[in-house]
Amino acid sequence: MNAVGVAQPRIEGPAKVTGAARYAADVPIEGLAFGAVVLATVTRGRIRDIDVDAVRNMPGVLGVIDHRNAPRLNPKAGGFFGPDGQLQLLQDEMIPFAGRPVALVVAETLEQAQAAAHVLPVTYDEEPHDTNFTADHPAGRPAMTIFDEPVDVGDVEAELAASSVVVEERYRTPEEYHSAMEPHSATVWWDGERLEAIDSNQGPFVIAATLATLFSLSLEKVRIRTEHVGGGFGSKGLCGPQLILAAMAAHRFGRPVRVTLTRTQVFLTTAMRPATDQLIRIGADADGRLRAIWHEPAFEISPLVEYIEGCTELTKTLYAARAIRTRLTAVPLDILPPYSMRGPGAAPGSFALESAMDELAERLGIDPLELRLRNEPAAGPVSGLPFSSRNLVECLREGAHRFGWGTRDHRPRLRREGSLLVGTGLAATSFSAGAFPSSATITAEADGTFTVAIGATDLGTGARTALTAIAADALEAGTERIRLRISDSDLGPAWSAGGSRGTTSWAWAITEAAEKLRGQEWRGTVTIDTTQSLGGLPGRERHAYSAVFAEVTADPATGEVRVRRLLGMFAVGRVVNPLLARSQVIGGMIGGLSMALHEEGVRDPVSGRHVNADFAGYHIAAHADVPDIEADFVPDHEPGIPVGVKGAGEIGNVGTAAAIANAVWHATGVRQRSLPIRLDRVLE
């Protein structure tokens, strides 16, 4: 009667197909007022004046909050990367990037708030700005090193010099946007001394803790709920501007206030994946054995807050090489602070690494699949640690078998169908696995059910369904006896849905709590925290793996590239729910397809502002771009983590862009080293 491992539709499925599922902007609240955000239109400078009197008497307007009357915020507030200047909204007249909120207009209705926000006169003293990212920018400096720190194994220069073949190329990826379908929304009210919020975010506890710090409140004075979240992909991992501004307004006007960002505001003021420019040198012997990998990515950041686009994650673990050197450079510019976007670091990093591997295979005259197989490491190439479980080879072999890779002629530009050129490509990937401390409470109820409470969130990952199954097995009960409570900061400390560590972290807490309840003969209530047991996890290389195969057509007359087939084989530990996990990795692959062909934030070279900050200008893949996709799992198990899971949220995104770019080369004979693979880059 195991529930884990069984394909089950989502628990909230009926609610989602009938419109009954409530998202942050859907919850009815008595006496609600609406806030409309005003964003800076200059890229760097100072606010000269905000003429509040011009809108004060417009119909329905309750007032305007700006830097002159906003409550003072605690500058220590931050997140994973330390104190976060992006949270310091309306604190001074400084404009650090175009799109920085400068005011919130609050009115009785949404139309009234938007109308006033639209005409609120804001004048600026502009200052020179720099949004022009280049790898050799003079402001570039080593990136922060809390992870993906620089490494030196062996003598990379000597190994390159001794190599029969060396690939040395640059790969570029543009600014990309998370683009969750639900715009960030928060509804905030004060219940006496307590701040209550319904907010779209990826982890109510973490957000509540940040908000409490920011407003200098004790944690018990803040409660954040978030029942259904319309996607996040990293962009809702932060304490968002919608929440901070709504909290200010609810306090000021003494009534509930809802702030929902417009789609353009989501682009301009939440988060993005930074542009990257990556220099890779790979050297190999004639038989394909790697001698050296030297990977030097640069990415852009904002001076407001640290961030790491860890592009060299795969470089340190995917292949055996005698020498490995990595250096990450961060270039501070006057831009929206970047933040983790689905497959952070790994997605752009793997585009560079796996494209370079394909180029190496070409120059060696070796099957790209065989090149990967020949460089399978026995232990962590940098860490020296054993792998907890590593099933990349199984992914590659099984994927190649299903895709029909064996009959591939590896020479480019040989296959034509009418006017179309056809090609195939592959990429190997990994994504780190692990868990973060979380707490869980389980109560054995009198009616024989168990209430399982954990501060998890379900962004569409299937967490609600997966955790129910995990709890059922841990409690030796059927899923019908599990009452799962999630999405509430009052449920105690818990990691967010992020870093592919949601399910691992929450599963750990639930299984540990269940174990304790078993010790009480399934009676009473237990609360546990996994901080201590996580510390006992032995040092290992822990990663999920996949192999992605793509077939594309390219029309050289128009430059149009279409992905015709996409296949991914995944090793993501134990699969809790094959139906939902498959959806998740397929969704990731579609994100990778979109990254490969469509997505590109475009800036005006003069003003530095984004010119395509909407869904008409910033293209994400639509139905017509996406073929039927095959995804499956090889048997895998993570020995260190309860239930044996590794996490599947991000790995789907990783590798797909390189597989597609490699397929485009195979079709056309032209390497695509810059994303996206636009028409003009393929057109002949």
Next chain:
Amino acid sequence: MKEFAYQRAADIRDALIAGGGGARYLAGGTNLVDLMKEGVEAPTRLIDVRRLPLDGISEAADGALVIGATTTNSDLAAHPEVRRRYPALSQAVLAGASGQLRNMATVGGNLLQRTRCAYFAAQECNKRVPGTGCPAIAGAHHNHAILGWTRSCVATHASDMAVALTAFDAIVRYETLDGAGEIPLSEFYPPVGDTPHVETALPPGALITAVVLPGAAASPRSRYRKVRERASYAFATVSIAAAFTEGSVRIALGGVASRPWRCRTAEAFLLDSPGSFRAAAEAELSAAEPLPGNGYKVTLARNLIETVLKELQP
């Protein structure tokens, strides 16, 4: 969005009387409401003409097809006579926007849609406020015009439908309080010159009532091909409407100019040298003046003319 008064027009005259000054006619609203939200359009009054008896498609005695101005894009594309005689028009409409938007948008409104130049939507420019400059020329102009533009404006026209209508020599019919009038589509969109804010040749307050497709232009051997940065639901990078009719070839390009670009030079070239599609395309595009970031459109337009005509030729 600014506040506005709203009224439903009882009949055409009622609409025309209400239509002056700061009023705008509302039909599908897919572009107008969108621009009102951005403050680009700020009418004081909306005159809803959607329910006027201006929809429907009928055949005139001379064989022309008369398309009522409030016919939706969907109904236009699905109409048997359009599909039979002017398939490129049906294809052009189907290539535009999405199923939902085609159900809303009307033929008259489609002709009057504003450019999708991102600068136009986001800030003042010559097209919105004369004298405020064209930020696109020195800016992000990857998807801007290569033909017929001037230093005052380099925006393109966004309609797919209008490209096919241009190839078919369609005629726009309108009413004003002073009477009815007609404008050939080839003259409907004036050249940019130094007046990019003057987007159509319609008299002030005019209401488009119909679009007429001449019977002589009918061509079952016609096609619309649209190239864009996504397989669907995206504006054209470059598109082409092409039609072979008795003794002639008709070619119009989209995405290359401030209006649908009728390729008269290429058409004339092909009269002299039938089948020399690439040379005809090159002759047409010798007038192109690409900016540093959109020269690829010249190649793309050339390739499209050549490949589509090759596939389509009798």
Next chain:
Amino acid sequence: MTNHHRSEISLHVNGVTHRLGVDNRTTLLDTLRENLGHTGPKKGCDHGQCGACTVLLDGRRVVSCLTLAVAAEGAEVTTVEGLAGDGELLPLQQAFIRFDGFQCGYCTSGQLCSAVGMLAEHAAGWPSSVTADVSPDGPTPVLDAAEVRERMSGNLCRCGAYPSIVRAVLETEAAG
């Protein structure tokens, strides 16, 4: 004094007639969500660029974010809440659950309304941009995966549920 910027209208939503006063600026989407409690239709972009707000207006799919409520007066509006009659889910809704045609669910109500409208359009013989021959004299285009994808492209999904949505639509269609 009459306020020219507001109107009294009747809206027929999911079979129920509502009399209400609206700001002329208010979209059908905001009216449904803020005034009538129908929060199924979602605001993903508010500019007709994502399809999350799709509803049926007199049986045809439209984006409610670019439809003014005042202009929808007298029309029959069907939202996702009105698709299932008497609590029984449509086969399409059941197929979305069975094939996992959504993840976060935010685009789902739009996908469903769009699919219902799209199937009616196909049944009426409408061609699409991928229909090889739009001539009315040939056979009706078969609703294959390519046709479904093209016809549904006005509904963006960032989670990437597209293949499952297409499968749910095709299975529903095949089951009649």
